[in-house]
Amino acid sequence: MFIQSNPDKEKKIIEELIASDEELRKQHELFLAEMEFKQALIDARKENNLTQKDISKLTGMSQQAVSRLERKGGGTIETLLRYLQSIGYTLTINKIH
Numbered sequence: 736m737f738i739q740s741n742p743d744k745e746k747k748i749i750e751e752l753i754a755s756d757e758e759l760r761k762q763h764e765l766f767l768a769e770m771e772f773k774q775a776l777i778d779a780r781k782e783n784n785l786t787q788k789d790i791s792k793l794t795g796m797s798q799q800a801v802s803r804l805e806r807k808g809g810g811t812i813e814t815l816l817r818y819l820q821s822i823g824y825t826l827t828i829n830k831i832h
Contacts, residue, residue, distance in 0.1 A: 769808060776818065777805050783822045793821035 753760035780790060787801040794801070794817040804810045804818060812826075819826055 773805055773808065779822050779824055780805075785822060790818060790821055794818055 749763065753763050780787075785793075787798050787805070790796070790801045791798040794814075796804075796814065796817065800810070800814070801818070804814065816826060
């Protein structure tokens with residue numbers, strides 16, 4: 736049996752849960768930031784008309800490692816910096832206001 740997703744209902748449930756639990760809210764914010772960052776990596780790679788295999792050749796990383804970095808996260812700061820440099824980007828740290 737399949738159940739149809741209802742994004743509006745799901746969003747409301749999440750908002751109710753995180754409104755009553757500060758730790759859960761913080762974890763949710765981190766999750767969203769991580770998803771946004773991973774998508775930004777993919778978008779930047781594609782904007783440069785590069786495949787994961789291209790990034791692999793430019794960085795010396797395996798294509799599987801590139802895929803893991805884009806999808807699952809992980810890796811070292813060095814790995815992330817090599818990836819970013821290969822597509823003409825750098826990492827910047829900003830203070831939250």
